[in-house]
Amino acid sequence: MNHNRFIIQFTVLISVLISARGAFAESAGYSDMVLVPAGKFTYHVEYSAGTLDGKALDSLVRDERGRRYTMTKDLDLPAFYIDRTEVTNEQFKQFLDATGYRPEWPNSFLKHWRDGTYPKGEGNHPVVWILLAEAKAYARWAGKRLPTEEEWQKAAQGTDGRLWPWGNNYDPAKANMDSDCTRPVGSYPQGASPYGCLDMAGNVWEWTDTFQSDGYHLYAWIRGGGYFNANESPWYFRGGPITTDQRTKLWLMSPGLNRCATVGFRCVKDAE
Amino acid sequence: MNYIRLSKNLPVLSVIFFTFLFSLSVRGFAAVSLNYLPDKANVKNIVLENDVVRYTILFDKGVELTSVVEKTTGTDFLAGNPPLMFCTIGRMGSYLYSVEENKTGEKVSLSVTQHPRYGANTLVVTQTFSLGAGPELDWKIEALNTSPPVEKEPLYPLKWTSIGKTVTSWITFPLMQKMVLGSESETHCLFPGQGSYFYYFCIDSPETSFMYWTDKDDPRMPIDIFSSRLERGIYFQINKSKLDFSFSDKNDFRTKAFSITQKPGEQTEILDCRIVPHQGDWHAAFAAFKKHVRSGFDFTYYQRPIQQDYRRRPVGHFTFLYDLEIYDPETNRFRIDEFLDEGELNFGGYDFLLLWHNYPRLGIDQRDQFDVLESLPGGLEGLRKLVDRAHARGVKVFFSYNPWDIMRGRRDHARQCARALKAIGGDGLYLDTMKETDITFREALDAVNPDIIYMTENRPNLQTAAMITGSWQERAPTSNKMPTVDLLRFVIPEHIVYNTLRAIRNREDLIYNALFNGNGIFIWEDNFGDIALVPPHERVLIHRYNRIIRENRDAFLTDNPIPLVADFRDDLYVNAFPTTGKCVYPAYQDDREKAPWESKRLIGPFMEVEHPDNWHYVDVWNHRAIPLKKENGKTQLLFPEEPTGPLSCIVGMPENLKVEQEGEALRITVIKPVENASIQLNTVNNLTWMEEEVLKLEGTSGIVQIARLNLDSPYLVLVKLMQGDVLRDEVVLDLGWKKL
Known part of the structure; x- marks a missing residue:
């Protein structure tokens, strides 16, 4: 019995410390960030080419028999802070x-802005029409960095492997999905992830820090899905709505093309 | 009306003829005559004849054909066959027949109607035979279900009555299906077959010959029963039918029974067919078919001068613009010059590029395919520069169009395509996923540039092929398998077919097939992220293909290529591309790989040709002169040794080049002067078998020091007489190992 009591007391103590640490973070100027504590996490992803519902012939996404690649690994990530919103x-x-x-090549840079500023009333909408490099430049300026895919996914699904930030069941009321435009960040508080991150599914796709080349092409892996859904053809x-475990390959070419109306980002910061 | 009783002549059935006599006498017309034997009152045979042919029809167990005699030679095409029924149709019981004569224009017709005697059999079948001045006999079959419809279900069962009966009848055509010429093994059948996406024709079986065709609604080649040994046959040109005349192999053809189901009172036109006896093999049927198709085909878009230029461009490249081969991210531009240089090194150069910018990227945001063009490096202006550079190097540029890109209801595609092509200066439009288009779309483009060329991903049918002057051939397992004949290429050679393989490792058959049919080739190494590079040995094949199809384009670009000409071997398939003063024979030996331990099979005479005596023949694929053999006054071609690969390409030309070795020099003389001529000497690389151009001599004669050829390994030297860039004669010299 004593033994059990000790365990309970210890757990409570740890919880208090964690909460205190979160409080400290907010008081230290990270009010827009949430803490994702250190700890073990099973990272499972499925690869997607973004088109043909995974059946696209793409040697980076599926094998010769048409099976999509998946990856599962146990990770022990150190604690980090992540932006609550995009x-x-x-x-x-x-x-x-x-x-x-x-x-350097301004084609499509902040294409939705006019006269050097965003449209009226859209200050709290996620920024889009920016390159991965521009997102990184912002993060550097803000003293932060872009999340790795592992960090992004842990922040989105917690440690229980859930498919959506809010649980395992699809719920269109909990994210900006299949609409015509972005919505103010944090418009769906009921769609929060276990750590309190908002809009981890829908609203805008999010750049992660992965920029890759297979020797023939350049591409990035983007996460979360966006508000726009072109469903008129299977080739789109x-x-x-995209589940938290999908890593989607985005073809990169010219900056004008790489900037999209549907891709934004959020930042992370190491918690020491 | 006069009723004639004929029953004493018919052992099994009691048959009555109702002969409808006309006041007009048949003897009055042209040369066609209709005679009853032994006499009109007691008919057993009816003879329909004109100056060239005599058909003898027998009334026995049905309407049968006993002989088809060609009058000039006296040949009976049906010799050796028992009387063959035109068709068997119907159900239980015996029949009565009525006969009616008629005339339409120059033709004399005979209608035979088959009336059932058994009351529950309600099917009345009428066959009509018409003969005009030619050898062909028109044959029609109509069936009427005479059962009256039932207005109201009666109280008694209908089972044994003829009222309200829906009739299903089984039909066979013994004349067509059972005819034997000589013996069964030497009787061959040409018939259509059906695949999942296409129609084809074959001789005896798709395993032994396969001629890829188009759409099910397009005309089909006649069914032909012929004997190559007897050099004659009969073909059945089916103009119209309710039945599905497609067969899986000869056995299926010989045994198939068709069925039709008719409701009470329904009349069905079962068959409208033309029976044509002919000399030679199935090529007679092919020629009639080709003539028929071409007579109804609209060649307007093919007659544009630009189309002639386009036909001279066999090699295309699928240029996926996301590939770092063409896009340089450091400078954010398309490295078009370097890219074309690499194409020349790897494949002997591209004739045109298909720039692909849309799938699989389209749909990430609201930009459609036309918006995306403006997001490419430099926008439309940047693309214009790319196109200008390509044009400066003689390369045409196609753009891709995705009809499925209809996001958010945007469908003003014709106007958008026209605008984009005008801004960019593109030469053509690739119609993704399509095999058809409509005239309004075409007119929108014509308004911008009437020289725009269309190319579709899928094979168009004949109606849409009038507007679509080029298309892909990408059903690899069937269409590019060797030795598949691409029949569209032989019927409408003006239409350009590009053999296209996407993600497949072995493209050898694709390349062989392109040369075999004189098709173009589409080089595609980046299939939207799936990389399938063309390996070095296939690049060499493409180089060789590229050279041969250009140097012999005078033969490949005529409108009279001949598929599968006769040869001496079952395993050898030869197409012919004849033109004035030249004939190109791409030849393919099938099944070499099935018995790789059996070498040296294809040696000796393999085909017969009929050209003037001064012609000689060179295998320009394998760089071998083809020896000739005279047999019974005819010229036979022979392989002195088995070709190194399954493909050969034999070019026959008048001998016009004399090359003599005089010590360390070659004396080259042209016998008969040729305009705009030059002599080209090529060495053949011993490892790659590729030609490396060494010397080009202006003029038509001269002495060349062999030392100038810089040979230091086993080699062949090709001396070519060129007229412009077209081959007129070639001599292959084997100068041997270190002979110098």
Whole structure:
């Protein structure tokens, strides 16, 4: 009995410490970030080419018999903070104003902005029409970095392997999916992940820090799905609701093409 | 009306003829005559004849054909056969027949109607035979279910009555299906077959010959029963039928029974067919078919001058713009010049590029295929520069169009395509997933540039092929298997077919098939992320293909290529591309790989040719002169040794080049002057078998020091007489191992 009591007391103590640490984080200026504590996590992903519902012939995504590649590994990630929401237009404007950042090839750069600023009333919408490199530049300026895919997925699904941030069942009321435009970040509080991250499914796809080449092409792995879903043809890149365990290959080419109306990002920061 | 009783002549059935006599006498017309034997009152045979042919029809157990005699030679095409019924149709019981004569224009017709005697059999069948001035006999079959419809279900059972009966009848055509010429083994049958996406024709079996065709609604080649030894046959050109005339093999053809189901009172036109006796083999049926198809085909879009230029462009490249082969991320531009240089090294150069920018990326956001063009490096202006550079190097540029890109209801595709092509300066449009188009789309493009070329992913039917002047051939397992004949290429040679293989490791058959049929080739190594590089030995084959099809384009681009000409061997398939002063024979030996331990099989005479005596023949694929043998006054071609691979390409030309070795020099003389001529000397690389051009001499004669050829390994030297860039004669010199 004593033994059990000790365990309970120890657990309570640890919980208090963790909460205190979270409180400290918020008080230290990370009010827009949540803590994802260190710990073991089973990382399972399925590869997707984004089109033909996984049946696309793509040697990076499926094997010669048409089976999609999957990967499962046990990870022990150190603790990190992650943005509660996607980076907004307003935040990105602060970055531009502060740094005077100008892209080398500006085709489609912040295509939805007019006269150097975002459309009225969309300050709290996620910023889109930016490159992965521009997202990274923002993160550097903010003292943060882009999440690895592992970090992104742990923040989205916790440690129980759930398919959606809010649980295992699809629920269109809990995310901005299959609509015409972005919505203000955090519009779906009931769709929060176990750690309190919002819009981890839908609203906009999110860049992760993975930029790869197979020697023939350049591509990035993006996560979470976006608001837009072109469903008129099976050959379209599939948008809308995407589960947390899908890593989707996004073909990269010219900057004008790589900037999209549906891809934004959020940042992370090491917790020491 | 006059009723004639004939029953004493018919042992099994009691048959009555109702002969409808006309006031007009048949003897009055042209040369066609209709005679009853022994006499009209007691008919057993009816003879339909004109100046060239005599058909003898026998009334016995049905309507049978006993002989078809060609009058000039006296040959009976049905010799050795028992009387063959035109068709068997019907159900239980015996029949009565009525006969009716008629004339339409120059033709004399005979209608025979078969009336059932058993009351529960309600089927009345009428066959009509018409003969005009030619040897062909028109044959029609109509069936009427005379059962009256039932208005109201009666109280008694209908089983034994003829009222309200839906009739299912089994039909066979013994004349067509059972005819034997000589013996069963030398009787061959040409018939259509049906695959999952296409129709084809074959001789005896798709395993032994396979001629890929188009759509089920397109005309089909006549069914032909012929004997190559007797050099004659009869073909059945089916103009219209309710029945599905497609067969899986000769046995299926010989035994198939068709069925039709008719409701009470329903009349069905079962068959409208033409029976044509002919000399020679099945090529007579092919020629009639080709003439028929071409007579109804609209060649307007093929007669544009641009189409002639396009036909001279056999090698295309599928250029996936995301590939770092063409896109340079460091400078954010398309490295078009370097890319074309690499194409020349790897494949002997591209004639056109198909730029692919859309799938699988389309749909990530609201930009459709036309918006995406503007997001490429430099936008439309950047693409214009790419196209201009390609044009400067003689390479045409196609753009891809995705009809399925209808996101958010955007469907003004014709206008958008026209706008984009105008801005970019593209030469053609590739219609993804399509095999058809409509005239409004075409007109929108014509308004911008009437020289725009269409190319579809799938094979068009004949109606849409009038607007679509080129298409892919990508059903690899069936269409590019060797020795498949691409029949569209032989019926409408103006239509350009590109053999296209996507993710497949071995493209050898594809390349062989392209040369065998004179098709184009589409080089495709990046299948949207699935990399299937063409291996070095196949690049060499493409180089060779590229050279041969260009140097012999005078033969490949005529409108009279001949599929599967006769040869001496069952395992050898030869197409012919004849033109004035030249004939190209791509030849393929099948099944070599099935018995690799059996070498040296294809040696000796393999085919007979009929050309003037001064012609000689060179295998330009394997770089071998083809020796000739005279047999009974005819010229036979022979292989002195088995070719190194399954494919050969034999070019026959008048001998016009004389090459003599004089010590360390070659004396080259042209016997008969040729305009715009030059002499080209090529050495053949001993490892790759590729030609490496060494010397080009202007003029038509001269002495070349062999030392100038810089030979230091076993080699062949080709001396070619070129007219412009077209081959006129070639001499292969084997100078031997280190002879120099």
